[in-house]
Amino acid sequence: MSTESHLCEAAAFDEAARAAVYAAIFSRRDVRSQFTDRPVDEALLTRLLRAAHHAPSVGFMQPWNFLVIRDGGVKAQVQAAFARANAEAEAMFPEDRRPLYSALKLQGITDAPVNLCITCDRTRGGEVVLGRTHNRDMDLYSTVCAVQNLWLAARAEGVGVGWVSIFHDTDLRAILGLPDHVVPVAYLCIGHVDQLYDQPELQVKGWRDRLPLEDLVFRDRWEQR
Amino acid sequence: MSTESHLCEAAAFDEAARAAVYAAIFSRRDVRSQFTDRPVDEALLTRLLRAAHHAPSVGFMQPWNFLVIRDGGVKAQVQAAFARANAEAEAMFPEDRRPLYSALKLQGITDAPVNLCITCDRTRGGEVVLGRTHNRDMDLYSTVCAVQNLWLAARAEGVGVGWVSIFHDTDLRAILGLPDHVVPVAYLCIGHVDQLYDQPELQVKGWRDRLPLEDLVFRDRWEQR
Numbered sequence: 001m002s003t004e005s006h007l008c009e010a011a012a013f014d015e016a017a018r019a020a021v022y023a024a025i026f027s028r029r030d031v032r033s034q035f036t037d038r039p040v041d042e043a044l045l046t047r048l049l050r051a052a053h054h055a056p057s058v059g060f061m062q063p064w065n066f067l068v069i070r071d072g073g074v075k076a077q078v079q080a081a082f083a084r085a086n087a088e089a090e091a092m093f094p095e096d097r098r099p100l101y102s103a104l105k106l107q108g109i110t111d112a113p114v115n116l117c118i119t120c121d122r123t124r125g126g127e128v129v130l131g132r133t134h135n136r137d138m139d140l141y142s143t144v145c146a147v148q149n150l151w152l153a154a155r156a157e158g159v160g161v162g163w164v165s166i167f168h169d170t171d172l173r174a175i176l177g178l179p180d181h182v183v184p185v186a187y188l189c190i191g192h193v194d195q196l197y198d199q200p201e202l203q204v205k206g207w208r209d210r211l212p213l214e215d216l217v218f219r220d221r222w223e224q225r
Numbered sequence: 226m227s228t229e230s231h232l233c234e235a236a237a238f239d240e241a242a243r244a245a246v247y248a249a250i251f252s253r254r255d256v257r258s259q260f261t262d263r264p265v266d267e268a269l270l271t272r273l274l275r276a277a278h279h280a281p282s283v284g285f286m287q288p289w290n291f292l293v294i295r296d297g298g299v300k301a302q303v304q305a306a307f308a309r310a311n312a313e314a315e316a317m318f319p320e321d322r323r324p325l326y327s328a329l330k331l332q333g334i335t336d337a338p339v340n341l342c343i344t345c346d347r348t349r350g351g352e353v354v355l356g357r358t359h360n361r362d363m364d365l366y367s368t369v370c371a372v373q374n375l376w377l378a379a380r381a382e383g384v385g386v387g388w389v390s391i392f393h394d395t396d397l398r399a400i401l402g403l404p405d406h407v408v409p410v411a412y413l414c415i416g417h418v419d420q421l422y423d424q425p426e427l428q429v430k431g432w433r434d435r436l437p438l439e440d441l442v443f444r445d446r447w448e449q450r
Contacts, residue, residue, distance in 0.1 A: 145372070176447055207285060
């Protein structure tokens with residue numbers, strides 16, 4: 001069969017479908033506090049993982065694995081690793097920022113019914129990977145694309161996702177038993193939500209504002225403004 | 226106004242809207258050859274950039290800039306940088322893979338009406354960024370989330386996107402005039418498409434197959450299989 005027979009129509013979506021995609025993009029939030037107790041069933045979780053698995057990957061490397069964590073003992077260890085790192089983090093901020101920093105809830109590890117670690121196997125696909133010959137980090141970037149696919153699918157399913165990044169890499173590796181060639185790219189808290197903030201939580205709570213898009217767009221090359 | 230007043234309903238999308246989000250995810254392709262000549266107008270491009278700008282970012286850092294490249298001279302320089310790097314890349318593959326490698330078209334730099342470089346400013350938000358205290362690469366990951374948002378919005382708009390990664394970083398920096406603290410995360414080729422492959426092009430053309438999802442999912446910790 002010729003490869004051209006695999007080409008098919010790729011029209012723009014109709015207005016309602018286009019609006020649905022933008023709604024997922026604009027209403028998606030980084031969730032820490034809104035998880036409900038409702039269990040996340042396996043069929044739903046598999047739909048989310050399938051969305052992640054259909055992310056683009058360099059050289060079709062598909063470097064990701066999905067560690068689905070429901071065990072309370074593992075969650076408790078991860079929570080403790082977060083608490084240690086977060087205490088260090090707080091001390092790094094200027095004194096006037098510390099009260100607000102410590103008032104922010106930055107994770108929902110034990111609140112969320114499911115935790116998910118998405119990893120990147122840096123050896124998958126062998127020594128030389130198409131498209132990764134000149135930028136070794138393309139496999140990590142592919143893995144992040146999988147995270148974002150899952151995040152948007154989750155929004156459409158009424159499921160909230162929060163990305164927790166305040167860990168020592170060595171702690172997470174030890175708890176999850178990761179081999180050296182595997183990088184824990186994202187640690188996600190996942191659960192059903194009934195409510196979300198209408199803007200990013202860090203904006204609602206006065207940490208930082210959204211930048212004007214027009215200030216970020218340049219023409220043809222970098223501009224000094 | 227209390228922060229709680231910013232909470233709003235976050236139900237699952239209805240069936241048609243959910244299907245639209247999954248359609249964008251599953252039918253999105255890395256496009257190299259299907260770009261039409263139809264111009265990409267500014268209003269459409271702004272919708273795509275707005276989708277990118279609404280990606281999650283660590284500490285709401287929003288580290289991205291968007292370099293919109295329409296100038297033929299700049300595209301020609303980028304194309305030449307690709308050609309140099311790709312000749313080196315080809316030589317890295319085992320001899321039996323080289324004929325297929327060289328038969329693959331891996332970019333549409335001069336075919337696509339618009340090129341877009343999405344960069345990461347590693348100094349944005351100051352010395353200490355919330356959520357980036359223990360993983361310095363979280364800003365790069367945020368920038369990749371912006372790429373994937375744009376890619377999915379583009380699919381819904383009938384616009385194809387191809388990510389070109391075969392460059393020397395130094396070449397791209399010189400051509401685009403990037404300061405040292407700014408990383409070129411993604412170089413994208415963008416244009417309207419009428420047709421897309423029904424599977425990833427590297428699979429259609431026999432480079433590599435999709436892995437079974439169930440082989441990639443582990444429970445609670447890394448599994449040796």
